[in-house]
Amino acid sequence: MGKTKVKEVKPKSSLTFFQKVKRYKTLMLMCTPAILFFLAFSYAPLPGIYVAFVKYNYRDGIFGSKFVGLKNFEFLWDSGKLLDLTSNTILYNLAFIILGNVLAVFMAILLNELRCKWFKKVSQTMMFLPYFISQVLVGILVYNLLNYDYGFVNGMLTSLGREKWGPYSDPNVWPVILVIVYLWQQTGYNSVVYFASIMGIDAEIIEAAKVDGANGFQKIRYIILPSLKPTIVILLLFALGGIVKGNFGLFYNIIGSNSLLYSTTDIIETFVYRATMVDFNFSTASAVGLYQSVIGFIMVITCNWIVKKIEPDYSLF
Amino acid sequence: MKRKLIALFLATTMVAGLAGCGSSETTSTDSGSTDSAASATETKTDNSSDSAASADSGSTDSAAIDTSEHVVITYMTTGDKPTGTQEELDKVMAELNKILTEKVNAELDIYFIEWTDYLSNYNLTLAQMDGTVDLVGTASDWLDAWPNAKNGAFLELSEDMLKTYAPQTWASVPAENWELCKYDGEIYLMPEDNYAQWTNHGYIYRMDWAKEAGLTDGVKSWEDLTTYWKHVKSTYTDIIPWDSDGTHQFQMASGWVASHSNFVPIDGLSNGGLWGGTKDDLYTITSPFVENTEMMVEYAKLMKEWNEIGVWKTDVLNNTSADARADFRIGRSAADQHHTQTWTDLCSATPSNTIYETDEDAEAGFFYFGQETGNVVALSITHGAMAVSAGSENPERALMVYDLIRNDPECYRLFNYGIEGTSYEIDENGLRTTPEGFDSEKHNINGTTNYWWGRNDDLEIKDATRNWDAIDKLYAEYDSKKINYPYGQFVPDVDNIQSYINNVNETHNNYMKQISYGLYQGTAEEIVAEYQEAMKAAGIDEVTAELQRQFDELYK
Known part of the structure; x- marks a missing residue:
């Protein structure tokens, strides 16, 4: 949003790098911590990627170990599951991203429309709380709700005279359950960002709309949603970068080692965890990480390129 | 102006903080690595001179071993950190360390690998190679002993080293059993080969x-x-x-x-x-x-x-x-x-x-x-074994300590059973019982130190609470049917x-x-x-x- 403004003010690019530094020194200074952070934690460790190409030996270290080329990537191909795993991971993430954002925007708008102040605060807090529950506890919670012999849901069903339901032996229901659990956990947190940007909408525009006779729905449709568009696009672009990175905590704690459910719930992370736990191989794990990062990189570049074609102002770079 | 100042202040503090963290980290790792490198070279020279000395004198010559510096040897074992037994364990370790200090000028410290995700934590700790641990309890069948040896986590134990620093262990393990502890011609493990147990x-x-x-x-x-x-x-x-x-x-x-x-x-x-x-x-x-x-x-x-x-x-x-x-x-x-x-x-x-x-x-x-x-x-003899971490700064002293807790009756009993009278007692049949006032929550040292990497039937005192009639009967049955691994x-x-x-x-x-x-x-x-x-x-x-x-x- 701010970006467009900067562009307008931007002088002709006749300024040299140092002149720019001088002119924007305050901005530069304010950016320094972030720049340093990324230098230290994201760029400095980059050479470590090399570990994905060696047979890592503790004593020789990353750069002293034997170079083995693409051997560490082999096991992913050899497993014959790479496609299934990648597609599971991507589909789950798509569901999380799309439903998550739609629901978050929806909730943010609802919150914005609430007039009763205490109710607004309470419901916001209630929505936020699940975000702070550890995934381990979420796993236990889900198990206690859904397990066949003693689960809460089955207790209800039997007392209603219905037949028991066994989700832990039925892979097909898990995509739905997992998405619900995810939404329950994350919506409160995600909606805060949208709520904040709704708050940032110029009150005058809304006033003007009201004067022009717009009703509540029209206000949302023609003022709020369009104003949220840049935020939505940016958040989507960010999320797409991680589309091949699965939510390990969620899957590992809820599905655990129930191999009956793997056909629909196994993602790259959980598979790699199981397979590399056996020989404790840093190199294979890094190889997988690199694979995910490369795909993520391609995704971001492509999506950004598409966004730029459609609406140049909304693109990240 | 005021805002600018605040921004400046915030930025500088953060930068200072980050820079502070960064620099201290690098210096510490630097000094760490040079230290270990130095000690590694030291070790090497020590070895050669020592082995030369021992070769000269023909046998283990304790006078040739320099124990002037007091060191702490950390022993890594699987097991949960003690809760109720902590107090008693402290007493036991104080007692044991008195003996160890006297004999080899070293003390022992225990590093627990908790049971939750033990294998990954175990391997991660070994991978650190920063001298966190010296003695490593390991096993070829359930604790990745060979993969770790191959990955360079364990120190090669030369015959000279073993003869010099762990002479009793060296003598008590038969040559054919040492053969089973070799990878690529080098000994990596000291096996628990004199302890009857079945883990089928x-x-x-x-x-x-x-x-x-x-x-x-x-x-x-x-x-x-x-x-x-x-x-x-x-x-x-x-x-x-x-x-x-x-x-x-x-x-x-x-x-x-x-x-x-x-x-x-x-x-x-x-x-x-x-x-x-x-x-x-x-x-x-x-x-x-x-x-x-x-x-x-x-x-x-x-x-x-x-x-x-x-x-x-x-x-x-x-x-x-x-x-x-x-x-x-x-x-x-x-x-x-x-x-x-x-x-x-x-x-x-x-x-x-x-x-x-x-x-x-x-x-x-x-x-x-x-x-x-x-x-x-029958069980492989490396179902329990002790190794020395390649990152150890005092491998010689680690071996000396191990030699004592494996072979010295006093140390062995202290480390395995605790203090006589509090944690165990020996009854008239020579069996180990629990003394009056024994509370397994507080005094069970046997279940705390988890020393499964060099138990020794010569020094074991049978536990009187065990149902030996039934156990001996089954062991006899096994012995009649077994083949060696x-x-x-x-x-x-x-x-x-x-x-x-x-x-x-x-x-x-x-x-x-x-x-x-x-x-x-x-x-x-x-x-x-x-x-x-x-x-x-x-x-x-x-x-x-x-x-x-x-x-x-x-x-x-």
Whole structure:
């Protein structure tokens, strides 16, 4: 949003790098911590990627170990599951991203429309709380709700005279359950960002709309949603970068080692965890990480390129 | 202006903070690495001079060992950090360290690897190589001893080193056993080779209930177990016969194979011993899981039956919080699946096994896998062993300390049993009992130090609470049937087949969970066919071929 403004003010690019530094020194200074952070934690460790190409030996270290080329990537191909795993991971993430954002925007708008102040605060807090529950506890919670012999849901069903339901032996229901659990956990947190940007909408525009006779729905449709568009696009672009990175905590704690459910719930992370736990191989794990990062990189570049074609102002770079 | 100042202030503090962190980190690692490098070179020179000295004098010359500097040796073991026993442990360690300081000017510190995710934490700690640990309890079959040796986590122990710094250990372990501790011609492990124990798996069950079920001699086969489950299920309706936590798929499957063939698995290659030879033909690699379809189909059928009986909970695979052993101790479980050593505990009227107080008929039997066919393989001597971390700054002193806790009666007893009079007592029969006022929550040192890497039958004092009549009887039975573990010298080179092994392991795990707990869809024939096909696709044949090649090199 701010970006467009900067562009307008931007002088002709006749300024040299140092002149720019001088002119924007305050901005530069304010950016320094972030720049340093990324230098230290994201760029400095980059050479470590090399570990994905060696047979890592503790004593020789990353750069002293034997170079083995693409051997560490082999096991992913050899497993014959790479496609299934990648597609599971991507589909789950798509569901999380799309439903998550739609629901978050929806909730943010609802919150914005609430007039009763205490109710607004309470419901916001209630929505936020699940975000702070550890995934381990979420796993236990889900198990206690859904397990066949003693689960809460089955207790209800039997007392209603219905037949028991066994989700832990039925892979097909898990995509739905997992998405619900995810939404329950994350919506409160995600909606805060949208709520904040709704708050940032110029009150005058809304006033003007009201004067022009717009009703509540029209206000949302023609003022709020369009104003949220840049935020939505940016958040989507960010999320797409991680589309091949699965939510390990969620899957590992809820599905655990129930191999009956793997056909629909196994993602790259959980598979790699199981397979590399056996020989404790840093190199294979890094190889997988690199694979995910490369795909993520391609995704971001492509999506950004598409966004730029459609609406140049909304693109990240 | 004011805002600018604040921004400036914030930015500088953050930068300072970050820079501070960064620089201190780098300096510390720097100094660490130079330190260890320095000490490594030091070690080398020390060694050579020492070995020269010892070669001169012809034998171990303690005068040649420089122990002028007081050092702390950290010993790494699996086990939960002590809670109730901490106080007593501190006393024991103070006592022990007095002796160690006097004898070798060193003290011992314990580094616990908690049971939760122990294998990854264990390996991660070893990978640090920063001198965190010196002595490392390890095992070739359950603690990745060989992979770690190959990865460079363990120090090569030269004969001179062992002779000089651990002379008693060197002398007590026969040459052929040292051979079994070598990889690529170098010794990495000091084996626990003088300690009688059996860790072959099976089912621990209630003998009294089995008798009620008409099994007068106890459970002798898998089919007897079926009878037993049915009886328990119908008679004791309020308990789950065996509340498995869903992690026994490997043991059950290999147990079935042991009971229905003469297969001898190779340790430490994969979970559940997929590859091995047969008693008749030890050096031809086979994998009955994929080669003997009929046997596996029978297995799948029986497990489906067990699942239908309700031996375990329906959602057993997610039932991670179950603890059948704890339930067994208090009489709330009809079985536990684990090894003989666990049974020796569960069959004895120890304070924690309250079932023997509340129910005087209670008796724990053990059905061991392979009972039907007499297929029993003795434990490999590296089921417990001590190694020295390659990152250790004082490997010589570590060896000296180990030599004492392994061979010195005073140190051994202190470290294993605690302080006499508080944690243990020796009765008139020479057996170890608990003294008056003993509280296992506070004084059980034996269960705290977890010294499983060099126990020594010459110094062991038998535990009087154990049911030795039953235990000795079973051990005698084992001894009459056993063969020694035949593949002790085989340390497979898996670099080229590791990806296959990982995938095979993963496939085996996934299918065995379904098969072993009878949770598969369709018929037994279908699931076994699917399993075997998946194993082939994952590359089991490639691994078998490669292992055979290495076997031929070693044994032919």
